[in-house]
Amino acid sequence: MRYAIHFTPPAHDPLTLAAAQWLGRNAFSGEAMEPPAIRGIGIHDIAFNTALPRRYGFHATLKAPFRLAPDITEPMLLRHLMRFAGAHNPFELPGLEVVRLGNFFALAPVIPSEAMRFLAASVVQEFDVFRAPLSEAELERSDPGDLSAPQFANLHRWGYPYVMDEFRFHMTLTGPLSAADLPRFERALRDYFDPYLKRLVEVVNLALFIEEEPGAPFLVHSLHPMGRVSARKIA
Numbered sequence: 001m002r003y004a005i006h007f008t009p010p011a012h013d014p015l016t017l018a019a020a021q022w023l024g025r026n027a028f029s030g031e032a033m034e035p036p037a038i039r040g041i042g043i044h045d046i047a048f049n050t051a052l053p054r055r056y057g058f059h060a061t062l063k064a065p066f067r068l069a070p071d072i073t074e075p076m077l078l079r080h081l082m083r084f085a086g087a088h089n090p091f092e093l094p095g096l097e098v099v100r101l102g103n104f105f106a107l108a109p110v111i112p113s114e115a116m117r118f119l120a121a122s123v124v125q126e127f128d129v130f131r132a133p134l135s136e137a138e139l140e141r142s143d144p145g146d147l148s149a150p151q152f153a154n155l156h157r158w159g160y161p162y163v164m165d166e167f168r169f170h171m172t173l174t175g176p177l178s179a180a181d182l183p184r185f186e187r188a189l190r191d192y193f194d195p196y197l198k199r200l201v202e203v204v205n206l207a208l209f210i211e212e213e214p215g216a217p218f219l220v221h222s223l224h225p226m227g228r229v230s231a232r233k234i235a
Contacts, residue, residue: 002211003077003130004218005063005123007116007203008171011220015196019058019107022173022192023050027057027209028220038188049185052175055217057209060171062123064160065211065218066131077130078222081208084126085224090204091115096197098189099170103177105189106170107197116169116203123206124163134159 009016011028020026021033024047035046068077093116094109101108109116134142134155142155151161162168173193177185205223212219 002065004065004209006059006207006209008059008207018196023054025054030219041188049174053172057218060169062120063127069132072130081224085206085226088226090226092200092202105174106172108170120167124158
């Protein structure tokens with residue numbers, strides 16, 4: 001069993017539902033979904049190129065997947081996550097847009113969010129005591145050989161390369177694409193997601209995802225509301 005602490009909008013948010021259809025799976029229900037009909041890209045093409053993010057579900061990584069430390073139980077993690085979320089105020093992200101990150105596409109804020117950067121760093125630090133150290137095999141799998149020095153240091157210290165100063169909020173939409181596929185997928189993604197990116201995204205929950213066994217798809221285990229109860233907005 002592995003756990004991960006992510007951000008994802010609520011289950012019935014229009015962006016969540018649109019992303020679930022694009023990826024072909026709803027991370028809340030586990031339900032498989034038919035890819036959308038998009039001119040110029042067949043549904044099998046979409047399914048093939050979303051296989052990697054489909055397993056992880058629509059999310060932005062805050063604390064990457066980890067096994068629990070030997071003296072930690074799931075109820076302990078849940079209690080601490082509930083308290084932690086309640087101690088951090090909700091906020092809005094700057095508008096999201098489709099961006100290219102190397103050879104894949106994701107949703108990311110049009111300008112960096114300092115509130116999200118602070119939250120992500122706080123999650124990484126706060127929950128590191130709950131994480132079992134990576135095995136040598138896990139370290140090797142996590143280091144493709146092209147990590148920068150800070151990323152390599154993060155991997156060994158925090159169990160994931162892209163944290164702290166290397167963190168960039170993004171919600172992955174595709175796996176690696178060929179150079180020929182990049183332009184047509186970019187057009188398709190912009191056309192498909194544009195109607196859902198008209199409003200700002202509210203960060204009002206932290207999500208605990210679980211992987212029940214190695215290679216299994218990740219599912220949303222629970223959402224943990226942020227802020228004091230009396231101050232929360234009703235979604």
